[in-house]
Amino acid sequence: MNKKVVIVGGGAGGLATAKALAGTDAQITIIDKNNHHLFQPLLFQVAVAVLSPGDIAAPIRSIVGKQPNIRVVLGEVTRFDVNARQVILKDGSSYDYDYLVVATGIKTCYYGNDHWEKFAPGLKTVVDALEAREKILLAFEKAEIAESQHEIQRLMTFVVVGGGPTGVETAGALRELLNKSIEKEFKRVDTSRARVILIEALDRILCGLGPELSARATADLEKMGVEVWRNTRITCIDEKGVWMEDKCIETSNIIWAAGTMAPPEISSIEAEKPRSGRIVVKSDCSIENHPEVFVIGDVAWFMSEGNPLPQLAPVAVQQAKYVAGIIEREPAAGNRPPFRYKDKGNVAVIGRAKAVMQIGKFKIYGFIAWLAWILVHIMVMVDFRNRFKVLFEWRWHYLGNRHGIRLITGIRPGCRQGEASGGNQPPSNAA
Amino acid sequence: MNKKVVIVGGGAGGLATAKALAGTDAQITIIDKNNHHLFQPLLFQVAVAVLSPGDIAAPIRSIVGKQPNIRVVLGEVTRFDVNARQVILKDGSSYDYDYLVVATGIKTCYYGNDHWEKFAPGLKTVVDALEAREKILLAFEKAEIAESQHEIQRLMTFVVVGGGPTGVETAGALRELLNKSIEKEFKRVDTSRARVILIEALDRILCGLGPELSARATADLEKMGVEVWRNTRITCIDEKGVWMEDKCIETSNIIWAAGTMAPPEISSIEAEKPRSGRIVVKSDCSIENHPEVFVIGDVAWFMSEGNPLPQLAPVAVQQAKYVAGIIEREPAAGNRPPFRYKDKGNVAVIGRAKAVMQIGKFKIYGFIAWLAWILVHIMVMVDFRNRFKVLFEWRWHYLGNRHGIRLITGIRPGCRQGEASGGNQPPSNAA
Numbered sequence: 027m028n029k030k031v032v033i034v035g036g037g038a039g040g041l042a043t044a045k046a047l048a049g050t051d052a053q054i055t056i057i058d059k060n061n062h063h064l065f066q067p068l069l070f071q072v073a074v075a076v077l078s079p080g081d082i083a084a085p086i087r088s089i090v091g092k093q094p095n096i097r098v099v100l101g102e103v104t105r106f107d108v109n110a111r112q113v114i115l116k117d118g119s120s121y122d123y124d125y126l127v128v129a130t131g132i133k134t135c136y137y138g139n140d141h142w143e144k145f146a147p148g149l150k151t152v153v154d155a156l157e158a159r160e161k162i163l164l165a166f167e168k169a170e171i172a173e174s175q176h177e178i179q180r181l182m183t184f185v186v187v188g189g190g191p192t193g194v195e196t197a198g199a200l201r202e203l204l205n206k207s208i209e210k211e212f213k214r215v216d217t218s219r220a221r222v223i224l225i226e227a228l229d230r231i232l233c234g235l236g237p238e239l240s241a242r243a244t245a246d247l248e249k250m251g252v253e254v255w256r257n258t259r260i261t262c263i264d265e266k267g268v269w270m271e272d273k274c275i276e277t278s279n280i281i282w283a284a285g286t287m288a289p290p291e292i293s294s295i296e297a298e299k300p301r302s303g304r305i306v307v308k309s310d311c312s313i314e315n316h317p318e319v320f321v322i323g324d325v326a327w328f329m330s331e332g333n334p335l336p337q338l339a340p341v342a343v344q345q346a347k348y349v350a351g352i353i354e355r356e357p358a359a360g361n362r363p364p365f366r367y368k369d370k371g372n373v374a375v376i377g378r379a380k381a382v383m384q385i386g387k388f389k390i391y392g393f394i395a396w397l398a399w400i401l402v403h404i405m406v407m408v409d410f411r412n413r414f415k416v417l418f419e420w421r422w423h424y425l426g427n428r429h430g431i432r433l434i435t436g437i438r439p440g441c442r443q444g445e446a447s448g449g450n451q452p453p454s455n456a457a
Numbered sequence: 458m459n460k461k462v463v464i465v466g467g468g469a470g471g472l473a474t475a476k477a478l479a480g481t482d483a484q485i486t487i488i489d490k491n492n493h494h495l496f497q498p499l500l501f502q503v504a505v506a507v508l509s510p511g512d513i514a515a516p517i518r519s520i521v522g523k524q525p526n527i528r529v530v531l532g533e534v535t536r537f538d539v540n541a542r543q544v545i546l547k548d549g550s551s552y553d554y555d556y557l558v559v560a561t562g563i564k565t566c567y568y569g570n571d572h573w574e575k576f577a578p579g580l581k582t583v584v585d586a587l588e589a590r591e592k593i594l595l596a597f598e599k600a601e602i603a604e605s606q607h608e609i610q611r612l613m614t615f616v617v618v619g620g621g622p623t624g625v626e627t628a629g630a631l632r633e634l635l636n637k638s639i640e641k642e643f644k645r646v647d648t649s650r651a652r653v654i655l656i657e658a659l660d661r662i663l664c665g666l667g668p669e670l671s672a673r674a675t676a677d678l679e680k681m682g683v684e685v686w687r688n689t690r691i692t693c694i695d696e697k698g699v700w701m702e703d704k705c706i707e708t709s710n711i712i713w714a715a716g717t718m719a720p721p722e723i724s725s726i727e728a729e730k731p732r733s734g735r736i737v738v739k740s741d742c743s744i745e746n747h748p749e750v751f752v753i754g755d756v757a758w759f760m761s762e763g764n765p766l767p768q769l770a771p772v773a774v775q776q777a778k779y780v781a782g783i784i785e786r787e788p789a790a791g792n793r794p795p796f797r798y799k800d801k802g803n804v805a806v807i808g809r810a811k812a813v814m815q816i817g818k819f820k821i822y823g824f825i826a827w828l829a830w831i832l833v834h835i836m837v838m839v840d841f842r843n844r845f846k847v848l849f850e851w852r853w854h855y856l857g858n859r860h861g862i863r864l865i866t867g868i869r870p871g872c873r874q875g876e877a878s879g880g881n882q883p884p885s886n887a888a
Contacts, residue, residue, distance in 0.1 A: 061598060061865040080509035080862035088863065091642035098642070100598040100865070119602065152866040167492060167531040171550065211522035211529070411853055411861050418849065422842055430842050431511035432519065434492040434531070435583040 028053045031353060032113050032123040034103050036063050036086040039129035039323035039342030041408065046350030048093040055121055057099045057113065061085055064152060065407055066131075067339065068416065070192060072155035073281070074199040075163065075207075075429040079152045081416050084409040103130075105294040108316050125353045128295070128305070128321040129342065135287035135302060142263040146185075146280035149192055156435075158281055162200070163434050165279050166208055169215045182220035183277040185268050187260060188284030189226030190234070191374040194243060196281055197224040198376040201250045207429040223253045223275060225268070227284075230256060232374055232382065234336055235389075239382040242391045246376045286337070288325050295319075300327055304334075309364035311349050317359040320349045330367055339406060340370040375399045378424050459484045462784060463544050463554040465534050467494050467517040470560035470754035470773030472839065477781030479524040486552055488530045488544065492516055495583060496838055497562075498770065499847065501623060503586035504712070505630040506594065506638075506860040510583045512847050515840040534561075536725040539747050556784045559726070559736070559752040560773065566718035566733060573694040577616075577711035580623055587866075589712055593631070594865050596710050597639055600646045613651035614708040616699050618691060619715030620657030621665070622805040625674060627712055628655040629807040632681045638860040654684045654706060656699070658715075661687060663805055663813065665767055666820075670813040673822045677807045717768070719756050726750075731758055735765075740795035742780050748790040751780045761798055770837060771801040806830045809855050 028051045033040045036058035044056050065082040072079055085091075091098045102116040106126070113121045134148030148154055162184070169181040186197040201222045209217045224231065224247065230240040231247075231254060244254050262269040267276040288303030297313045298306040304327040307313055311320045311328065323342030328335045335341045348365045371385030373395060381395035390398070400420065407413045422428055459482045464471045467489035475487050496513040503510055516522075522529045533547040537557070544552045565579030579585055593615070600612040617628040632653045640648040655662065655678065661671040662678075662685060675685050693700040698707040719734030728744045729737040735758040738744055742751045742759065754773030759766045766772045779796045802816030804826060812826035821829070831851065838844045853859055 061594060061863065078509040078511035079864055079866065080511075083864050084861070085642075085863040087642035088638070088859070088861075097644050099602060100595075101602070117602075152864065156866070163492060164531075171530060171532065171548075207519070211516075211518035213528050411859075414849070415846075418845070428519070428842075430515070430519075432492065432516040433510055433514050433583065435510065435587070 029124040029353070029356075030122060031055070031125045031127065032057065032121050033127040033129060034058075034106075034113060035129035035131055035323070036060065036098075037066070037129060037131045037323065037342065038339040039131075039346045040127065041086070041089060042343045042346035043127050043129065043322070043350050044090045044093075044096055046347050047353065048090065048096060050095070050354050052095060052125075052353060054093075054096045055099055055123075056086065056090065056096060057101050057103060057115070057121070058086060059100075059102045060151075061087070061098075061100050062152075063089060063408060065403075065412065066150075067403060067406075069149055069152075069155050070196040070199055072152070072431075073149060073158035073162070073196065074203045075159055075432040076199070076423045077416060077419050078431050079156065081412060081419060082407075083152060084412055089408055103291045105291060106319075108295060108313075108319050111318070124318060126319045127346075127349055127353075128292070128319070128325065129323045129346070130289050130292065130325050132286040132302070132304075132324045132337070133289050134282060135285040136282070137285055139263070142282070145263045145265065145278070146187060146268075146282040148282045149196065150286075159431075160434055161279060162203070163432055166212065166215060167434070170212050171214075178215065179219065180267075180276045180278070182215065182217070183267075183275060184220070184222045184279045184281075185275055185277055186222070186224045186281045186283060187263075187268070188282065189224060189228070189231030189254070189256070190283060191232065191372075193224060193226070193281075193283035194231055194247070194374050194376065196283060197222055197252045198247055198250060198380070201247075201252050202377050203429050205251065206427040207432070221253060222251065223255060225255045225258050225260060227259050228256065234372055235374070235382060235384045239384060239389055239391060243374065243376055243382050246380045246382075246391075250377055250380075286324070292325060295321075298327075300334075310352060310362040311345050311365050317362075320345075320352075322346055322349055328365070328367075335367050336372065338370075338372065341367055344368060371402075373399045373402060460555040460784070460787075461553060462486070462556045462558065463488065463552050464558045464560060465489075465537075465544060466560035466562055466754070467491065467529075468497070468560060468562045468754065468773065469770040470562075470777045471558065472517070472520060473774045473777035474558050474560065474753070474781050475521045475524075475527055477778050478784065479521065479527060481526070481785050483526060483556075483784060485524075485527045486530055486554075487517065487521065487527060488532050488534060488546070488552065489517060490531075490533045491582075492518070492529075492531050493583075494520060494839055496834075496843065497581075498834060498837075500580055500583075500586050501627040501630055503583070503862075504580060504589035504593070504627065505634045506590055506863040507630070507854045508847060508850050509862050510587065512843060512850060513838075514583060515843055520839055534722045536722060537750075539726060539744075539750050542749070555749060557750045558777075558780055558784075559723070559750070559756065560754045560777070561720050561723065561756050563717040563733070563735075563755045563768070564720050565713060566716040567713070568716055570694070573713070576694045576696060576709070577618060577699075577713040579713045580627065581717075590862075591865055592710060593634070594863055597643060597646060598865070601643050602645075609646065610650065611698075611707045611709070613646065613648070614698075614706060615651070615653045615710040615712075616706055616708055617653070617655050617712045617714060618694075618699070619713065620655055620659070620662030620685070620687070621714060622663065622803075624655060624657070624712075624714035625662055625678070625805050625807060627714060628653055628683045629678055629681060629811070632678075632683050633808050634860050636682065637858040638863070652684060653682065654686060656686045656689045656691060658690050659687065665803055666805070666813060666815045670815060670820055670822060674805065674807055674813050677811045677813075677822075681808055681811075717755070723756060726752075729758075731765075741783060741793040742776050742796050748793075751776075751783075753777055753780060759796070759798075766798050767803065769801075769803065772798055775799060802833075804830045804833060 062083040071077040105114040322345035324337040373383040375381040383395040493514040502508040536545040753776035755768040804814040806812040814826040
């Protein structure tokens with residue numbers, strides 16, 4: 027009997043595991059809430075109308091579904107029963123396994139303030155990005171026909187919460203959208219009075235990189251016109267705007283990039299969870315007492331030299347390949363060599379010809395870092411078609427200063443909380 | 458004082474009018490429910506996952522908004538007051554004009570059976586196409602995990618209602634999606650048992666073309682595996698499927714391409730309306746008693762040699778240029794030369810290397826007609842970026858037999874009837 031492998035999540039980690047096991051004698055089932063793999067690092071560019079969702083997503087079936095030993099299931103996992111070795115789905119079906127690979131990724135977290143989501147949606151899924159795009163573009167349109175200066179100012183104020191890579195990249199991209207594409211085409215809106223505010227609770231942005239790069243990124247953002255507010259703690263977000271104690275930035279354009287946590291189904295796995303529900307894994311990426319259960323990617327808490335590994339695609343992919351090797355060769359539990367992460371660096375783009383990058387102790391910024399950002403992201407993308415399309419759109423965007431995908435189609439916030447007619451939910455697990 | 462021109466609709470006709478008047482002394486306001494121009498003839502390819510919405514749409518502002526004499530307004534027209542020379546919007550604002558160009562296009566019509574829409578949505582807007590795509594792709598996914606053969610058969614049955622160009626093109630494209638991209642990637646679904654049924658009430662499909670081409674299109678479709686049901690009258694559409702008296706095709710995958718009518722705001726214009734609310738126009742494209750009100754494109758009823766002109770983009774564009782000429786030169790009402798349509802032909806694509814085409818009495822089909830279809834559609838597209846992207850996707854699709862944009866993102870039917878939070882409604886007026 028061939029060993030049964032269930033992989034939960036079709037993100038970077040899940041797909042890399044499936045690919046590494048393609049053609050082996052394992053019987054693989056890959057389960058995801060979505061039918062598509064999403065290249066998360068470029069999702070912010072969908073929100074600012076540079077890319078189409080189709081440019082950075084590809085059907086999981088078209089990537090691995092043709093392999094005879096891989097079955098793709100569109101379904102929502104609600105529970106793991108690691109003792110019975112079963113994965114249970116929302117529709118009641120269950121899948122047995124000999125090996126389980128949990129690669130669900132993480133979702134947006136509001137630290138107990140879930141009611142903020144309505145006003146400050148996150149940026150994790152295709153629908154998130156389309157809704158953000160819709161809201162941003164509608165704000166410009168409403169400003170063009172607004173009556174009062176106060177209302178125009180409110181509509182032209184954009185707040186990004188969270189100074190991590192997503193927040194920094196989104197704030198920079200928003201400012202470029204305002205500075206380049208919007209300015210000429212509106213008759214009444216004065217984009218020089220528009221504000222983009224990036225709010226960070228800590229004393230520096232991009233704290234995953236060194237302080238010099240944080241300073242450089244801050245300087246670059248400020249030169250572009252982004253206000254970087256550090257040491258700023260938000261106390262409330264409501265229909266009026268973003269509150270810090272009794273001070274309020276009036277706006278309805280808020281993007282939340284401040285926190286992540288494990289998706290709810292992870293709670294069914296009993297394990298040590300130091301922060302945000304992420305699961306502590308051992309040196310072989312398996313969990314305590316269950317050498318047949320691996321957790322990889324953003325949802326895993328893998329300690330390395332005193333710190334957890336960063337939540338980056340290369341970590342997930344390297345863990346995936348390592349885990350696939352264990353599953354294929356099946357060494358005894360004590361004989362597994364430990365997983366070692368090879369640092370591929372960390373890069374955040376700020377704008378055209380502006381980025382910051384760190385590989386180990388090596389730091390670069392500016393044009394060279396930006397070229398590296400382009401190169402790395404194109405190389406890492408799963409699908410050739412995606413690579414080509416993104417390159418094409420970037421040529422258009424960065425050389426032509428254009429934001430081509432400025433569509434308001436009537437996908438409206440509020441729909442997501444509506445009655446789902448199908449079993450497919452807005453996703454939270456594309457790693 | 459410069460003359461004020463209000464154009465309602467940013468489709469082919471409205472945009473061509475605005476472009477023709479750019480740089481003149483007219484003060485132009487172009488009003489559309491959507492912020493984007495949509496290239497309607499390729500919308501069916503969004504529904505079958507060949508193209509992204511961004512490939513066939515472009516912001517109206519980026520096309521004409523940079524012209525100093527053109528103002529773009531995102532807004533929904535609810536009423537025309539041709540006596541007061543005013544256009545009234547949903548938000549209560551109004552726009553005065555010296556000349557009005559009505560180019561709203563048409564919307565889907567259910568001939569008094571509006572409750573069918575829920576089960577058989579039309580294909581007129583970006584949201585329509587995304588919902589159709591979502592539904593089609595979800596049907597495959599559900600079939601892959603369905604329990605009974607009966608349920609699988611129901612999920613793998615697709616009905617297209619209406620044998621006009623949209624219906625024919627959609628049915629052919631659906632069959633290609635099944636035959637080419639889906640087959641290999643599903644383990645349990647047998648696409649050879651899937652059905653695509655095209656239903657037409659008349660005795661032939663594509664009745665805008667000659668009978669030989671109808672026969673050829675029918676033969677091509679049947680060879681591909683589409684069932685063409687002519688002389689078939691639908692009596693009901695409900696949650697079970699499509700009914701013809703007491704016979705039922707069980708399915709939830711229904712696309713309505715059987716009828717169109719003028720959008721509701723057109724009813725405020727008093728004029729002769731022979732069918733579907735379309736407005737009879739005089740030989741100068743103006744309406745009776747109002748030489749300053751022009752109606753062009755799909756919503757206009759222009760008699761030529763005993764028949765109304767067909768609802769095709771070239772008609773709208775030629776009328777637009779003609780009307781712009783009248784507005785610019787302002788000949789006295791009696792001195793306007795009549796508009797004459799120069800027949801640019803009519804083409805419908807059936808599948809790869811299959812199309813039918815008619816220019817006047819000249820008829821072609823097969824590979825040459827297909828090449829002509831590609832050429833014509835690429836040429837007619839407004840935006841260079843769109844042209845390039847569509848060509849790229851077509852290379853991929855037609856040579857590689859791939860359907861790249863197979864995304865299920867959680868835009869769900871039912872949302873559209875939900876509470877809109879913004880002023881923007883799902884559109885119905887992109888001509």
